[in-house]
Amino acid sequence: MISVRQLGYYVAIVEAGSFSEAAERLHIAQSALSRQIKLLEEEVGVALLARTTRQVEMTAAGRAFHGDAVRMLAGLGEMASRARQAERGVQGSVALLHSSSVPLGRALLAPLRRHLSRRSGVSLSISTASSEQQAQDIQDGRADLGLARAPVLRQLPDVLTEVLYEEALVLAVPPGHPLATRREVPLHALRGERFVSLPHPHRGGLSYRVVELCRQAGFFPEAAQAVSRKATLLRLVELGFGVALVPADMAADARADVRLVALAECDARTQVLLHVHRSPTPQARQVADALRAACAEPREE
Template identity: 35%
Template sequence: MELRHLRYFVAVAEELSFTRAAERLHIGQPPLSQQIQALEHEIGARLFERNKRRVLLTEAGRLFLVDARRMLALSEQAKETARRAHLGEAGELRVGFTFSTPFTPLFAKVVRRYRQQYPGVLLTFQEMATLPQLARIEARELDVGFVRPASMPLPSTVAVTMLRRDPLRLVLPADGPLARKKSITVKDLADQAFVVFPKEAGTGIYHQILDMCRAAGFSPTIAMEAGEPSTIIGLVAAGCGISVLPSSFEGIHMDGVVYRPLVDAAATTSMLLARHADGGGPLVDAFVAIAQAAVE
C-alpha cells in the first residue's frame, strides 16, 4: 500500500464521486478507478458501494477513512520534522559540560539564546569531566561539550573552538597565612598540602596544578582528593589543605574560605567548545555559531 493510494481513496471518499475526485487529483477517471480497485483487492474488503447514480462508503470504507487520514497526516508530519531537522530547527542536541561550566555566565547566555532561536530542539545535558566528554564526542554519544584543556593531545576526530580564558584562583582557609598576602605565586605553595580532583576523574586542572608546581621547582603534596568542586572547597574550609580551581568557582561562597589570584602567567585556563571534527550537522553548527556570537 502506497501513500498515493491513500490520497486517492480519501479524495473519492470526500467527493463521493470518481469524476470530481479525478479532477481534484488531476488524473484520469479510469486510472483512479483502477487504483481504488487495486487498493480494495489488497485490503480484501470493498470500500465503496457504487452504481451509475452514486458512490457511497461501505462500513469498511468509513473505518478505513479514519485511519487513512491519520496516516496521511503522520506522513506530512514526518516530512515536516525531517525538513526542520535538516534546517537545524528540530531534533535532539546532546550537550556536555564540566563542573565549572554552569558557574560561567557564558554558558547560561548560550543555552538561553539557543532555546529562544530553536524552541523545537530538545536539549539534553550531561555533566562530566573533560576527558569523558571527549571520548563520548569521539564515539558520537555527545554532540557538543564545554570542556577545559585536556592533559593529553586532542583526538584527531575532535575539533574545538576557543570561547574564553579564565584565571585560576587559589582556594585558601580564611585564617591561613597565605590569605593575608597581597601577592601569591606558585612558588609560595611549595610547603602546602593540596586538595585536588582525582587523577582518574579526567579533569585538566589536575595535571595543570602538577605542571605549574613542577615548573616552580617542587612536586605538590596531595593531601586529599574529591570528585566534586564543592567538596574540595569544603575540605579547604575544614583545614585539610589548599586548592586551585577556575575562577568561575568563586561563585561558591562558603564560610572559612577565601579566593586569591595567582600572579603567575601560566595560572589561567580556557573554556572550549568541542564537537566531532567531521561535523555534527545543522544542530551542532547552529549551537557553535550562537556560542561564538555570545563571546563576541
C-alpha cells in the same frame, strides 16, 4: 553464527593479555568468557588463542582474525554513531557535556537561553563528564558538544577541539590561613601546602594544569588527607583540609566560605575548550556558534 559480543570478547582478551584481566574489565565471569571464546573457535574452525598458565597468545590464524575483528567492530561503532547523530538531528536535540570545573554560570547559560528562545523546536540536554570522556562520547555519537578544561591528553579523529576562552587561576584557602590576607601570592609560596585536588593518571583537565604550574615553580603539590575530583573541592578547602588552585569562574559560583587570593604569575591561567564533532548536526553547529559568540565578548575577571 559469530556474534558481535564474541568479537568484542576476543579483542578484549588480546588487549588484556589474559582471560582473567579481560573478564575483570568486561565485568563477567572468567568461565563465561572462556565458554564464549570456545564457541567462537568452534564456529571459525581453528584455534585463535594459544593458552599458557599465565597469559594467552594469538595463533597465526588468531592474528589474521584479530585485525578483521577490530575493523568490523570499528565499522559497527561508526554505524551506530551516525544513526544516533541522525536521530538527534531529526528530533532537534543537542547533547551538551561539561566538566565539573567548567560551571555553567550566567555567562554561558544566558546566550544559550536566548538561542533556544528563537528556536522552539530545539531542546538541550546538559550533563557532566570528564574532559576525555566528553571527547569519547562525541566520537561515539552519544553527545554533540563538550566544554572541557585544557589540557586534553588524547585526541580523537572525529572530534575537533578549540579554545573557547581562558581565565585566571586563583588560590583558594580556608579562613584563618596565613595566606588568606595576602593581596597576591607567588606559586613557590605554596611549596609544602596540602592540595585537595591531584591529577588523575589518565586524564588532563584542571588538576593537570595545576601540576604543570607547580612544577614550573619548582615543586610537586602534596596531597591533603582528603582529595576531590572537583565536586566538593572548595568545601574541603573551607573545612581546612588544604588549599586549591581554581578558575575564577568556578570560585565565583562557590558557596563555600573560602578566601580567594590572586597569583603573582601572569601565566597562571587556564583554558576552556569546546569539543565538537567534525560533522555536527545543524542544531549542534548553531549552539556551538552561540557559545563562540558569547565567549568572544570581553570577560570580566
